[in-house]
Structures are given as C-alpha cells and as structure tokens.
Amino acid sequence: xxxxxxxxxxxxxxxxxxxxxxxxxxxxxxxxxxxxxxxxxxxxxxxxxxxxxxxxxxxxxxxxxxxxxxxxxxxxxxxxxxxxxxxxxxxxxxxxxxxxxxxxxxxxxxxxxxxxxxxxxxxxxxxxxxxxxxxxxxxxxxxxxxxxxxxxxxxxxxxxxxxxxxxxxxxxxxxxxxxxxxxxxxxxxxxxxxxxxxxxxxxxxxxxxxxxxxxxxxxxxxxxxxxxxxxxxxxxxxxxxxxxxxxxxxxxxxxxxxxxxxxxxxxxxxxxxxxxxxxxxxxxxxxxxxxxxxxxxxxxxxxxxxxxxxxxxxxxxxxxxxxxxxxxxxxxxxxxxxxxxxxxxxxxxxxxxxxxxxxxxxxxxxxxxxxxxxxxxxxxxxxxxxxxxxxxxxxxxxxxxxxxxxxxxxxxxxxxxxxxxxxxxxxxxxxxxxxxxxxxxxxxxxxxxxxxxxxxxxxxxxxxxxxxxxxxxxxxxxxxxxxxxxxxxxxxxxxxxxxxxxxxxxxxxxx
Numbered sequence: 439x440x441x442x443x444x445x446x447x448x449x450x451x452x453x454x455x456x457x458x459x460x461x462x463x464x465x466x467x468x469x470x471x472x473x474x475x476x477x478x479x480x481x482x483x484x485x486x487x488x489x490x491x492x493x494x495x496x497x498x499x500x501x502x503x504x505x506x507x508x509x510x511x512x513x514x515x516x517x518x519x520x521x522x523x524x525x526x527x528x529x530x531x532x533x534x535x536x537x538x539x540x541x542x543x544x545x546x547x548x549x550x551x552x553x554x555x556x557x558x559x560x561x562x563x564x565x566x567x568x569x570x571x572x573x574x575x576x577x578x579x580x581x582x583x584x585x586x587x588x589x590x591x592x593x594x595x596x597x598x599x600x601x602x603x604x605x606x607x608x609x610x611x612x613x614x615x616x617x618x619x620x621x622x623x624x625x626x627x628x629x630x631x632x633x634x635x636x637x638x639x640x641x642x643x644x645x646x647x648x649x650x651x652x653x654x655x656x657x658x659x660x661x662x663x664x665x666x667x668x669x670x671x672x673x674x675x676x677x678x679x680x681x682x683x684x685x686x687x688x689x690x691x692x693x694x695x696x697x698x699x700x701x702x703x704x705x706x707x708x709x710x711x712x713x714x715x716x717x718x719x720x721x722x723x724x725x726x727x728x729x730x731x732x733x734x735x736x737x738x739x740x741x742x743x744x745x746x747x748x749x750x751x752x753x754x755x756x757x758x759x760x761x762x763x764x765x766x767x768x769x770x771x772x773x774x775x776x777x778x779x780x781x782x783x784x785x786x787x788x789x790x791x792x793x794x795x796x797x798x799x800x801x802x803x804x805x806x807x808x809x810x811x812x813x814x815x816x817x818x819x820x821x822x823x824x825x826x827x828x829x830x831x832x833x834x835x836x837x838x839x840x841x842x843x844x845x846x847x848x849x850x851x852x853x854x855x856x857x858x859x860x861x862x863x864x865x866x867x868x869x870x871x872x873x874x875x876x877x878x879x880x881x882x883x884x885x886x887x888x889x890x891x892x893x894x895x896x897x898x899x900x901x902x903x904x905x906x907x908x909x910x911x912x913x914x915x916x917x918x919x920x921x922x923x924x925x926x927x928x929x930x931x932x933x934x935x936x937x938x939x940x941x942x943x944x945x946x947x948x949x
Contacts (some may be wrong), residue, residue, distance in 0.1 A: 439537045441502060449724075450495055453483040455504065455538045458530045467510060468527040469494075496528055504534035556636060558597045559643040562695075564592035566650035571664075571883055573657045583662060584669030591691045594698070601712060618926045633716045644709040645894030649930045663688045671842045711713045843868045844896055844929075852901065856909035866913045872927065876900035890930060899926040 442451035457477035461469055469477065471492060478487070499505040505528050530538070565586055650856045654662070663685055672680045698708045747767055754760045778798050780786055786795055843865045847858075861869065875889035876898045882888065887900045901924040909922040 439504075439533060440540065442499065442504060442537065443541065447495060447498075450483070450487075451499065452541065453478055454495060454499065455479055455530070455534060455541075456481045456532070456851070457483075458505070458528075459538045459542075462530065462535075468529045470527050474528065478665045499534070500528070503531055504537055505529070506531045506534075519879075519941045555600065556639060556643050558593050558600075559640075559647055561593045562590060563598070563643070563646045563650050565593060566647070566654050567882060567888075569662060570650075570654050570657055573662055577665075577668075579667035580665045581671075582597075584666040584667070587662070587688065590695075591688075598694070606713065628703070628722055633720050633723075637713065637716055637720075640709070640713055642890075642892060642894070644699060644707070644713075646890060647709075648707075649890060649894060649897065651695065651700050659692060663692075771840055804814065840868075841865060844927075847872070847927050848929070849925065849927050852899070852926045854903070854907075854909065854922050855911065855920070856907075856922050856925055858911060858913045863913050863915050866911065866915075866918075869911075870918075872896070872898040873900070873923075873925075876925075895930055897928055900924070 442448065442455065445451075454474065457474060457480070458469065458479055461467075463475055466473075471489065474496065475487070475492065496505060497507075500507050508529065568586050569583065569590070572579050572586060575582075607710060666688065667681055667685060670684065674680075690790050691703075701707060746947055747803070747841055749764060749927040751760060754763060778800065780796070782796055843862075846862070846865045858869070872889065872891070875891075876887045877900070879887045879889045885901065889900075890897045890898065903922050903924060905922075908919060911918045911920075
C-alpha cells in the first residue's frame, strides 16, 4: 500500500495522491490528465513535468491499485486528439484513499507534541451531563443524542492521543541532553511548570467525570446507544446490517471511557496513573535541572584537572622539574586544622605573620581520626506510641464531626436555605464551601448549578429562587444574609448515608 513512498519518484507519487485528495475535498471524484496537472500546481508541485511522464506515473499508480482508470463515455469529443486527452480519467481507489490517509496521519503524528489539557475533562463532563438531560427528551432528540455521543467519544480520543503523545515526548525529553544548556534548561523548567499546573485540579475534575459516568449509567447506557443509532441514520450496506457493528463500536468506546475513570474490574483508573506519571516526571525533571545547574556552577572537574596536570608533566623540561611538580600537586599535608582559631582571636592582630603568632592547640583526635571530639552512643529513641494514638483519636473525632455536618446538611429534595435555621459554626462552614463551589459552577441547560466537594462524595444542586426572597443563616459567630436559594444536597454514590428528613419548601415558608 505504501510502496509509492519509496523510490526515485516518491515525491511525485505523493504529490499526485495529495492532488486527488484535495480534489476529493472539493467533491471532484475523477480527474483527467489536465486536471491532475492543475491540481499538482495547487498542492505545491512546480517542477516541469512532461505529459508522457505524468501518464506513466499515473499508470504506475494504477498498477499498484492506488488509482483507478475509467473511460468518460458521457463527454462529446470533436477530434481524435481531444478524445485521447479527455477520454481517460483517474480516481482514487479505496486502497489509495487509505494510503493517503495513512501518510497524512503519519505526518500529523510527526508534527504533533501532545498536551495535557484539563479542559478536555471538563468537556467530557459537560457531554455526559448533556446526555443525561437528553435521555429525558422525546424521540425527536435522537439526533442530538447521536451528535453528543460522538462529541464525547471525540473528546475521549483527544485525551488518549494527546496524553500518549505528550508522555512519549516527555520520556524523550528526559533522555535527551541538549547541546545548548541554556535552552535545554528553559525547556525543562517550562515543562515542570506545565505539569504542576496540570496537577492542580486534576483530582477534582477526574472525580467529576466519574460521578457523571455513574449518573448516565443509572439512566441506562444501552437505551442511549439505541437512540443514538436511530439518530445516526446509517445508510444501507449491501449484504449485512451495519447496526450491530456500529453499536459494538459505541460499546467499546464506552468501555474505554470506564477504563480511564471507572474500571469495571476494580482496577486503578488510568487518570490516577496519569497523576502518578506526571508527579514522577516532575521529580525526574527537577533532578535533571539540578544536575544542569550543578554543572554550570562548577567551572572545572577532577577529570579536567588531572588532564591539565598530565599536560604539565609532559611539558616539564627536566626530571628535577617533574619532582617539583609532583611535590606541589601531591605532596601537600592535610589541613584539617585550618578551621581552628585562637581562644580569643581579637588579641591577635590581623597583620601579624603566622610565624610570629602564638600556636593553636590541635586535638590529638583531629590528627588521628579527623574529628575534634569523641562521639558516644546516641540516646534511645523516644516512644511515640502515645502521640500516634492521640493523633489517631483526633483524626477519628474530625471524621465523626465531618459526617455529622453532612448529615445535618443532607436533604431529601430541593429545600430553601431558610429551612436550615440556626447552624453550628462547623456545619455552617461546610455549607458555605458547598454554596461557593455551586455559585462558581456554570449553569446547565435547566439553569441549575452543580458542584461537588473536593473528595467528590457530596453533591449540591443549586437553583435560583422563584421570588426575590432573602434569608438569614445564624451561627454562634454571627449571621449571613443572602438570597433564599433552593438547594439539594446528597451523597454522590447514592448510598443515602447522609440523608435525614428536611421540611419541604412549603413547610419552610410557613414556619
């Protein structure tokens, strides 16, 4: 299929196939000799080309089954020469289309570097939420379900391909030693900053995708695929029904989505593996940067010093000079006492010669072992069992307080903020955190705002009140006045562990 990419005329073969590809984009399926020549100039082939050479090249592509030769019997010809020039037309075969697509894809891969984009995770979450809303729509929404499902698959494919390309590029960066250390250092520093920014909100966005997958699967993925199949309006294919293969492709794509965020076999999600890979890459890049900075700080090394000394030995004029050089380089005595000082250094003038200054007492241990004092056995390690137990007890108490706070805030349905009344300060802080996350989120098609806690376990759905009513939430530390929003606070997994009874909106208003 790809033999046209080798040989002396590989460039011409590729230009001709590219010319057919560009013509296909303009819905021109068949080209004559003159049309091929014009399209060659459009794709950048400017070399002189004889008509016989162009014809022979086209026939070579026909022999390779990349181009098909057809006769144009619908045209009226006035002369035999016109018949010879315009009777034959050429078009790409299925094999030729596949070969051209393969070459284009290869060039795109060579030109791309990949990227880690958390925006793709947000786009996946939005498409999943949109599928959930469309599942409640009538049959007229089947086409929108189809387009939304294909957009979801496109975002997932972009996430996978960009992640693979970026990881491969990252590994090459870790193995490469650039010639220009300054540029090399800047690239590695920029990559570290890029990875750190990517990791900032990766956990929360990954958990948001996982929660959206759970919501869609509760509604029914099989039914969504069936509706998407009706919206796809597949053309008939001779010999077999295209629907089973199409549905199998959608099922495989959904299995790939689960493998990234919610594996069925309980394995670790790939998004978490990506998190670990990015952290390890940051550490490796920082280590490389440290080595680069260290090499820049050191103007010379022991190897360079020894080589320079060897050149000095080789250039010594006499044997006496060799002995003098040896004594200067390797005959030095140890200077472990150089850091010692007199008991009162201020009594010794700085200009006094060392030969006239009083001697400094040097410890015998320093002469024999290099240490100025004797070290004894270290003390026993303190028993920290009581400290660990106290910390564990404090952690259990904090978890119990957190669970109590969520039970106080959990609702059976939408309720007004005014129904909460007086709140404990800790419960009030949790409610404020949820309200802040919800107000920061973008409203969906229904006008509701959805948000989850940092661990993804608790979800809030916030809606603006129908009236202009306000409420005052009171705590021991003060009161907060604001709009009387409708809120619905539940556990994301639907286990109901936080659920308690709450008054309905009507009862809250009556109270």
